[in-house]
Amino acid sequence: MTRSLWFRVLRGSVVGVVLVQAAAGLAIYLLMRSRLYAEFDASLAGKARALAALVEQEGGEVEVDEFHEPSLVEFATRNQPEYLQVWLAEGDVLFRSSSLDDGDLERVRGRLDAPAFRSVALPDGRPGRLAGVTFIPRQKHTVLGPPRTVTLVLARATTGVDHTLARLRLLLIAVCAGAAFVAAALLDWVVSRGLRPASDLASQIAGLRDAGLAARVALDDAPTELTPVVERLNALLAQLDAAFGRERAFTANVAHELRTPLTGLLTTLDLALSRERKPAEYRDALTRCHAICSQMRVMVDNLLSLARADAGQVTIRRQAVDIEQVLEESWLPLAQQADDRGLHVEWHLDGVPAIATDPEVLRLILLNVLSNAVGYADTGGHVRIASSRRHGRVEAVVANTGSTLSDAEAQHVFERFWQADAARSTTGVHCGLGLALCRTLTSLLGGTIAVAAEAGGEFTVALTFEEPQGNS
Numbered sequence: 001m002t003r004s005l006w007f008r009v010l011r012g013s014v015v016g017v018v019l020v021q022a023a024a025g026l027a028i029y030l031l032m033r034s035r036l037y038a039e040f041d042a043s044l045a046g047k048a049r050a051l052a053a054l055v056e057q058e059g060g061e062v063e064v065d066e067f068h069e070p071s072l073v074e075f076a077t078r079n080q081p082e083y084l085q086v087w088l089a090e091g092d093v094l095f096r097s098s099s100l101d102d103g104d105l106e107r108v109r110g111r112l113d114a115p116a117f118r119s120v121a122l123p124d125g126r127p128g129r130l131a132g133v134t135f136i137p138r139q140k141h142t143v144l145g146p147p148r149t150v151t152l153v154l155a156r157a158t159t160g161v162d163h164t165l166a167r168l169r170l171l172l173i174a175v176c177a178g179a180a181f182v183a184a185a186l187l188d189w190v191v192s193r194g195l196r197p198a199s200d201l202a203s204q205i206a207g208l209r210d211a212g213l214a215a216r217v218a219l220d221d222a223p224t225e226l227t228p229v230v231e232r233l234n235a236l237l238a239q240l241d242a243a244f245g246r247e248r249a250f251t252a253n254v255a256h257e258l259r260t261p262l263t264g265l266l267t268t269l270d271l272a273l274s275r276e277r278k279p280a281e282y283r284d285a286l287t288r289c290h291a292i293c294s295q296m297r298v299m300v301d302n303l304l305s306l307a308r309a310d311a312g313q314v315t316i317r318r319q320a321v322d323i324e325q326v327l328e329e330s331w332l333p334l335a336q337q338a339d340d341r342g343l344h345v346e347w348h349l350d351g352v353p354a355i356a357t358d359p360e361v362l363r364l365i366l367l368n369v370l371s372n373a374v375g376y377a378d379t380g381g382h383v384r385i386a387s388s389r390r391h392g393r394v395e396a397v398v399a400n401t402g403s404t405l406s407d408a409e410a411q412h413v414f415e416r417f418w419q420a421d422a423a424r425s426t427t428g429v430h431c432g433l434g435l436a437l438c439r440t441l442t443s444l445l446g447g448t449i450a451v452a453a454e455a456g457g458e459f460t461v462a463l464t465f466e467e468p469q470g471n472s
Contacts, residue, residue, distance in 0.1 A: 056139070
């Protein structure tokens with residue numbers, strides 16, 4: 001776990017906490033602001049209704065004499081005064097508080113039970129709120145007249161509320177900043193502690209070496225999130241360990257398989273050169289050397305083919321191929337060897353249809369299968385070559401007598417360099433690559449290969465390929 005990742009995790013966490021705190025602080029501020037202004041407006045509305053009660057009508061005249069009482073000093077003071085203005089419906093001003101001088105308030109109309117409110121800049125520049133009500137004044141009982149409509153607007157500075165809100169803003173900012181600092185410190189500790197298993201995992205991975213792939217990663221009290229990572233990593237290590245093991249075994253097997261024929265080759269040559277010999281003896285030595293070199297070439301060719309297949313360098317060029325014809329062509333190079341061993345060959349070809357495959361790759365597969373049958377059959381035994389068609393699939397079967405394997409042992413023949421003889425007495429003759437190559441190439445062609453065996457009976461190899469659609 002790099003420091004930059006730790007920083008990103010911490011930064012993201014702190015930003016998240018700060019945003020949550022900011023949202024909560026903003027919600028608190030807006031709630032308090034709404035509550036304070038609601039209380040301010042309620043107080044303003046109450047006073048406006050009280051002042052409206054002082055307005056009277058006598059006959060056709062509206063009287064506001066009580067507004068001149070000395071008790072209403074808040075409208076006359078020069079130090080943060082309140083403001084009051086009264087109009088008749090016709091627009092005539094009945095009363096203007098001395099604090100207004102020659103100015104006017106905004107004429108807003110509301111009801112006594114629901115005054116109209118506005119936020120305004122007061123004549124002295126202070127921010128304020130005004131409340132306006134339109135009503136019919138109370139008539140004196142002495143002389144009655146037609147009802148008159150009066151609008152009263154009362155304005156008051158919101159300095160106190162604004163100062164309270166300003167202090168609340170500062171308090172919330174301070175609290176948020178302090179909480180963010182504490183959260184950052186706490187998250188630093190939490191994230192560092194939480195990422196410690198990842199750091200331990202990185203340290204263990206850094207300590208792995210090619211020779212130590214048998215080791216496994218172990219984290220005590222690993223968090224749930226890292227458990228799948230540890231499991232997958234250990235599975236990968238197991239696969240790598242097995243792959244390196246196969247590579248080491250492969251190298252050792254190749255060295256062993258090459259060393260034996262090379263030793264035989266050198267021994268034959270040393271013996272031929274040890275003294276003067278007759279031409280026939282030299283010819284016999286060269287013949288043996290030629291046979292050994294041929295065996296080595298087959299093994300090297302198989303190794304190269306396997307390496308190309310493993311590297312994905314085998315290009316498949318499909319075309320219609322008569323598998324029975326390829327069987328017969330592949331048998332020709334082995335016919336003399338079969339005769340030399342006295343083998344009886346049985347052909348059972350059912351005239352199967354052509355398959356869509358690569359003829360050269362198929363020929364290499366069949367050559368290895370037939371060579372395996374001729375090489376392992378008992379002297380004077382039988383080799384059976386058959387083809388058949390069933391359920392939309394074409395099958396080619398090659399079987400030989402003289403099997404020394406049980407069916408369970410036979411399932412190992414596709415493993416590279418596997419030999420049933422633990423002493424490897426056939427090294428240099430059979431290296432255990434032919435059927436391994438056949439399985440790899442058959443898979444590339446989209447077919448399947450299977451074996452069956454009975455100790456003392458037949459060893460059977462069956463190749464199966466899909467029949468092209470449209471054949472009947």
